[in-house]
Amino acid sequence: MRHRRLLVPTAALWLATAPFAFGQIAEDRIEGDVIHHVLPKDRIPAIDEPQLVLARDAVEFMRDDEPVIGVVGPDGQARCYSAWQLDLHEIVNDRFGDQPYMVTW
Amino acid sequence: MYSRTKGADTFGVSGKLWREALVMYDRETDTLWSQIDGRAIRGDRKGQRLEVYPSVMMTWKEWVKRYPETQVLAKDERARRMTQSVYADYFQDGGKIGVRKSIPELQKETGLASKEKLLGLSHDTDAIGLPFSRLKGHPVVHAQLAERPIVIAFDEAADTARAFWAGTAEAPRTFTARRSDAGLQLVSGDDVYDALTGRRLEGEGPELAPLPSQVSYWYAWYSFFPRTRLWSPEAGAVKKR
Structure with missing residues (x-):
């Protein structure tokens, strides 16, 4: 009985640490959670110099059901970004006058 | 959506x-930043933490109406050809979540479907989540x-939610909802x-200040x-355990 109680946790510990001991997996963690290296940096290109057009010129390329992220600037100027388009870029570095902001998706 | 320095x-x-x-990086120092909480x-x-800039999600039709x-x-040409999200298959597959296959423990705890949308709000150390399914x-x-x-x-029609400060603790404001051709409206007195x-749109009261919020899974x-604190119609937003 005494042996069993000792054996179980020892085996569990070995199994949990074995891959590291053999150098098979190098897990990178931040605050205990794995950070997955999925793609090279900038493979998904952020937009740094966004070109903006007026709504009347956007009608030809925007669809009614297309989801957008909308934002209103300090001077009341409204601006929006298509979520479908953001799938390709994830980040837009933009500004309202001297107030820089970024859209993240 | 964040302000930049x-x-x-x-x-x-x-x-x-x-x-x-x-995970984002800044080009000046190569520091890594998480998107959800801007840290x-x-x-x-x-x-360091980025300051959230209030934004809202809705369909193009609803946005341009307002x-x-x-x-x-x-x-560009590629974006013009798109008629749906490139992740549409992923969104529709309830079994795939990020890089994990499933998160049964969390699902059991919350009772929520895996791809359920939620309006997330945080301020100081408090956070509330309002699942869309419960808001119906x-x-x-x-x-x-x-x-x-x-x-x-x-x-519900625009498939989005937004939150605003409603007065102060001493003088809270209450609202009712009204549907109009211009979209959903909040009414408080006049x-x-x-x-x-x-x-x-009408009246002399103060503008509503939007809370930084996110619609996410x-x-x-x-x-x-x-x-x-997850909100439910029966209990409101209750403290966790």
């Missing part, structure tokens, strides 16, 4: 995922965030507001704000 600082896509969400998690600026003078990000039939919800009264508008932008929000 004034200057030349721009951000790029690191290609890494942490807690099932995008620097590795590098010279570790510990802001006919809006500016729009121009599209509740276009206006009153709650407290960091002990301040807030109001949440849920527009004051009428657009429920998704907070703009005053609940598990993404939850992994960053594990102490989130």
Whole structure:
């Protein structure tokens, strides 16, 4: 009985640490959670110099059901970004006058 | 959506995922930043936090109805050809979540479907989540965030939700919902507001101040704000355990 109680946790510990001991997996963690290296940096290109057009010129390329992220600037100027388009870029570095902001998706 | 520090600082896509969400880097110091809570998690600026800039999600049709003078990000040829999200298959497959296959434990705890959308709100150390499935039939919800009264508008037709500060603890404001051709509206006495932008349409009352909020999959929000109080129509937003 005494042996069993000792054996179980020892085996569990070995199994949990074995891959590291053999150098098979190098897990990178931040605050205990794995950070997955999925793609090279900038493979998904952020937009740094966004070109903006007026709504009347956007009608030809925007669809009614297309989801957008909308934002209103300090001077009341409204601006929006298509979520479908953001799938390709994830980040837009933009500004309202001297107030820089970024859209993240 | 975040404010950037004034200057030349721009951000790029690191290609890494942490807690099932995008990790960004700043080009000046190469510090890594998490997208959901805007925190620097590795590098010279570790510990710093970005300031959230209020934004809202809705369909183009609903947005341009409210802001006919809006500016729009121009599209290149590839973006013009798109008729859906490139992740549409992923969104429709309830079994795939980020890089994990499933998160049964969390699902059991919350009772939420894996790809359920939620409006996430955080202020100081408090956080509330309002799952869209539970908001159905509740276009206006009153709650407290960091002990301040807030109001949440849920527009089922536009498939989006937004939250605003609702007066002060001493003098909370209450609202009712009204549907009009112009979209969902919030009404308080003589004051009428657009429920998704907070703009005053009638009356003399103050404009509604939007709370920084995010519409995201609940598990993404939850992994960053594990102490989130989940709202339900029966109990409101209750403290976790």
